[in-house]
Amino acid sequence: MKGRVAEVFDSVQGEGLYFGEEQIFVRFFGCNLKCQFCDTHLDRFAEYEPEELLEEIRLYRNNYHSIAFTGGEPLLQKNFLKEILKLTHQASYKNYLETNGTLHNELEEVIDYVDIVAMDLKLPSSTGLKDFWYHHRRFLEVASKKETFLKMVICQSTNEKDIREGLRLIKELNKFLILVLQPNSYEDYEQIKDKLERFKDISRDTNITACIIPQLHKKIGIK
Numbered sequence: 220m221k222g223r224v225a226e227v228f229d230s231v232q233g234e235g236l237y238f239g240e241e242q243i244f245v246r247f248f249g250c251n252l253k254c255q256f257c258d259t260h261l262d263r264f265a266e267y268e269p270e271e272l273l274e275e276i277r278l279y280r281n282n283y284h285s286i287a288f289t290g291g292e293p294l295l296q297k298n299f300l301k302e303i304l305k306l307t308h309q310a311s312y313k314n315y316l317e318t319n320g321t322l323h324n325e326l327e328e329v330i331d332y333v334d335i336v337a338m339d340l341k342l343p344s345s346t347g348l349k350d351f352w353y354h355h356r357r358f359l360e361v362a363s364k365k366e367t368f369l370k371m372v373i374c375q376s377t378n379e380k381d382i383r384e385g386l387r388l389i390k391e392l393n394k395f396l397i398l399v400l401q402p403n404s405y406e407d408y409e410q411i412k413d414k415l416e417r418f419k420d421i422s423r424d425t426n427i428t429a430c431i432i433p434q435l436h437k438k439i440g441i442k
């Protein structure tokens with residue numbers, strides 16, 4: 220079974236709660252969404268058998284925090300993902316899954332081999348797409364078996380209604396989940412700053428812990 224992988228590299232995690240941690244990144248090719256703020260434009264990939272990918276991962280020294288399976292959307296290739304997660308799990312790596320949080324059936328099949336889920340909540344007023352509340356709900360029910368944190372990308376277009384809907388979901392399913400509010404890096408931070416602070420206050424009033432964390436790798440110029 221072969222998987223399509225756009226790149227394998229090591230770097231420092233630049234977003235979310237684990238920013239600053241050194242990781243090996245495995246970027247899967249292909250995504251099921253087209254968010255208007257997407258910064259991942261992949262046009263090529265290499266095909267790997269799971270064992271070949273493990274061999275490539277083993278070329279890196281072994282004191283990384285974890286392996287970040289990212290994309291695109293890794294769960295789109297769930298059979299291949301399951302096999303490589305099993306292999307890295309058996310080899311005592313920590314598996315960190317970055318996902319858009321929409322493919323709950325696929326997550327169910329791999330969750331046993333995942334250590335940390337970094338899940339996006341896709342707000343329609345941010346993505347320019349339809350809402351995914353039903354899918355996010357089902358996804359979170361599965362993800363909550365493991366350590367999970369959430370991320371919302373905040374744009375000038377993001378509205379309060381979507382934030383409140385997201386908070387309602389978190390409160391209902393697991394009020395201890397931490398929410399990262401991530402400013403869209405394509406927009407001027409000064410223009411979104413007030414909105415971020417307001418959304419953080421709304422989160423606090425709802426008893427949800429939210430923190431504002433920009434994409435640090437872009438700010439400090441690393442991959």
Ligand code: SF4
Pocket residue numbers: 250251252253254256257258259290291292319
């Ligand atoms: S889910 Fe992620 S990779 Fe896919 S289009 Fe949206 S931002 Fe891009």
